[in-house]
Amino acid sequence: MTDPLDLRARAEGEASRLPPLLARAEHLAGTVLLGEHGRRRAGMGDNFWQYRPAQAGDSRRLIDHRRSAKGDTQYVREREWQIAQSVMMWVDQGASMRFSSAADLPQKIDRARLIALATAILLVRAGERVGLTGTSLPPRSGGAQIVRLAQMFTQDSPADYAPPEHRAMIPHARAVFVSDFLGDMTDVRLALTKAADRGVRGVLFQILDPVEEAFPFRGRTIFESIGGTMAHETLKASDLRDRYLDRLAARKAELADLTRATGWRLGLHHTSDSAQSALLWLYRALDGGTA
């Protein structure tokens, strides 16, 4: 499951079913790296946009001599300003994600990586730059980045509930956070407010196992976290169900509030559902630009 080539192959399979995704670039400023999206205005880029008379302050290197030789006026050749959107991802690699309730269900982390990588492939195909939050893998374009992403995704984190990586976020970029968001909310809140401060908008994508929604347990039970750091004993698990579900709903509501406040979007996916639908939703969420 953690083999990068295999993961990539399956992610390619998922990605092959969708048209290339062109993430809409809302903001120009900040993200100066050139991409393929013509901004319909003069700027940095490869394609010709227009000739304009040279003005004071233009560097002499910028004067287009072929055009200028046709007359007396000196022209500067302007090129279309092209940008590429940067999308940063964070996939929860914590131990809590390595859980599946049944043999025929994938682990949450498996599903999360798959969807994240499929999204990354779509984005790369559309010419965007994709990377991870933090400093480990800054956004780049090109097929090789997919391989690097897949490589990064194979690294499990020993922590039970990994906090979102919120360092080195590129201002006005887009971000995708994939996790079960069952851990401490402080880090999530911190990460999101920090991102909002920098103008980063994106998607919180929550992945849950059906058992986590249903809580079908009965009898005397000791619940342990996957990493084994937390335990909770109950004499009657069936009594606990309603209160657990209340807390889960509260957690979802908290996430919804948080995303509303920061302009992010919140998605929920169950590992029992098809990954395709999740990818579709994520594609819409990134492409719609309503976030």
Next chain:
Amino acid sequence: MTILGGIGFTAPWLLLGLIALPILWLILRAVPPAPIRRRFPGVALMLGLKDDESVSDRTPWWLLLLRTLAVAAVILGLAGPVLNPDDRAQGTGPLLILVDGSWAGAPRWAERAQLIDAQLTDAQRAGRTVAVVSLAQPEAPVFQAADVWRSRLPGLAPQPWQGSEARVDDLIAAFGDARFDTHWISDGLAHPGRDRLLSDLQARGDVRAYQTDQPVFALAPARFEDGAIQLTALRPMAGAQREVTLLAIGRDPAGTERVLATATPVFEADALTAETALVLPAELRGRLSRFEVQGQRSAGATTLSDDSLRRREVALIAAREDREGLELLSPLHYLEQALIPTADLLSGSITDLLPANPDVIVLADVATLSPAEATALTGWIEAGGMLLRFAGPRLAASDVSREEEDPLMPVRLREGGRTVGGAMSWGEPKALAPFPEGSPFFGLALPGDVSVTAQVMAQPDPTLADRVIAQLADGTPLVTRKEVGQGQIVLFHVTANAEWSSLPLSGLFVEMLERLAVSSSAKAPAAEDLEGTVWQPELVMDGFGRLRDAGTMPGVDGPRLVTEALGPDLLPGLYDSGDRWLARNVVAAGDALAPAIWPADVPVAGMAVRAELPLGGLLLTAAIGLLLLDVIAALALSGRLGRARAVGTTAALALALIILPRPGHAQDSDEALALAATGEVVLAYVLTGDSEIDRISDAGLRGLSDMLFFRTSVEPTNPLAVNLETDELVFFPILYWPVTPDQPRPSDGAYARLNDYLRSGGMIVFDTRDANIAGFGAASPNGRRLQQLAAPLDIPPLEPLPPDHVITRTFYLLQDFPGRHAGRDIWVEAAPPDAEQIEGMPFRNLNDGVTPVVIGGNDWAAAWAVDEQGRPMVPVGRGFAGERQRELAFRFGINLVMHVLTGNYKSDQVHVPALLDRLGQ
């Protein structure tokens, strides 16, 4: 042993443990089940939640019941319960086990022996001394320890007779004044003296009777009446309608004893006898040796057959056949009357009759025989025939046996004979003298009215005295006899009609004929009929009805044989005297079976020995079963069963993986192979014998199949390995054949199949895997081998794949066909020589079919090979260029399969613009 409710307990005090069950119930109820440890990421949300109640889930009542039952079963099992505990009243003092021991007990003798054994066991347990006495063989009871008797038990056998007054007297005398209890194991039949014995035993102690309710059957001796064998089966007590099967047993012509016929008489309800008639041909009837009641192995149910069923063939020949209407004067009339009931009569000339080999030939007043007749007759007598001659006027008038003894006459005769007591003579008619000892007629009573008026006289000879077997009162011979060879000649010195004597008119005449075995009696002989005879036992019967050779047992006097009761001195069996056979059967004609009736004060028990059945083991097993159920139930309750099932499934899967051969080998049975190969598209590869190459082939085709599944609408299932020698090939669209230098050459049969496969549209991809360094010449070992392997195949001319071959565009547009190696040349079927490039068409119209072979050396399977996780198994090239090469290899594989499956479809596509152009006009 304590007995509670019909079940005995060896350790009843343990039952007090049952009191602890309610306590156990309470404890089990109070103790919560062990907690389950569950990994659950949502635990972070649960931190701080408190349980509403401090009481855990209670163990459900049915689980408690299950556990209580298990514990109860353990307690009961350890208490040593015994089903059918032996609660027979245990008396004290000596015990007499009295067995009837007659033939009636033989059919279920094993049961009786078992019962006696059980009684001995009981007596041993109670410390009683025992005597076992068989009423059929009474002896003084010896009271000994039971185990001594048990060792003698196998010697106890039923006897082919029943108890009698004399034996009862002996027994009562032997008892003396001893006092003991009696267990009487009855055969179900009454016998004389039984009541007396019973009252005597009751006076000495308690008497218990054991008697089976299984019916006893007996068979009365067979009679021959009205041309059929009359069989009568007997039973002692009337009852429901019942059918029995009687077997008629005899020797077949080969001498083997077998059942010759069966009859099934039916006891009507309330009838004591069942009769049936068995009609058999005389030939078959003569072979019968005994009758049995099927399923009743006893002497009473067996009856031996003797002369009474045998009818002798008697040829009657008289001299004067031309006298009409004077029947009473016919010399044969009285003979016929005497013999018709018991013998088959033949008539004709001697030469006609001799081939029929009659038992007896009667010559009534026949004087001379032709030499041929005489010779034939002599030979017949010497072989065992009996010639019975009667005198008469002709014999008296002839010179036969006058001067010297005729070979066919027992004595010499005087001329003329004599007449006494007639009107012209002095003297009275002569009476018969008593038969001398040694004569076959000895013992026959002489009726007073038999007189002889005329006779032929015998010449006094030295041998005469020996040959006379009956004489007149004056000492003149009346019947003489001479042994010749194995046969004999008997001469009655009187006529066979009443002319010379009144003998033929008397009953004595018939009896004499019987004694001479000329006729055989139809009914059982009476004692007086057998007076003076001695019968030698030949076969005797034991109580089970088994026959054995009598050996040197002494002979028995005739009257004793039929009158005396059977006993140790007179065994039932087959007795013979001279030429006559007599069977003494256990049941005589007219006997009836009397059932044993017990007075009300004698308790009668069945024979069945109910074995004690210890239940402890069963209960403990049940307890273990219940505890196992408890394990499952407890798992189910705590939610662990699902996981257990998953584990079980995994284990079963692992087991299946271990058991099943890893590569999908084409199945042994053709049908399974056909099903596996035709359910879906299946790629196949040829087994080379090199396991590594076969593994790569399998993995390569699996990788290609996956890629086809992934990218195209061809959705193959897992590839199959094909053994060219055994497997059918026609199901596979494509056969991948890696060439190794050392693979064996297929047999001729395999080549025949391969050629069929190629002709029917199959494709073989030969892969020399050597990057074609030799250009398919003989320079590389693989190339050489390829040439050898492909030589017998029906392969059309080949050419290097032309750039416009349809395989370059069936799915992907390709010009290179790399595998692990990137050689360019692959060879396919050559284009027809007349294929020309048409102006404006990008491709020639090539190959209106599928190339039957593709030959290359790029080791495609290695490039395609993926392991179970879908990872490539063999490195191809370097870095991303290598990945590209692998991708092209897959594309070539897809094109190849597409080519096989779609043929020249893509070739036709080049006409589409022309077709559209035409349609447009």
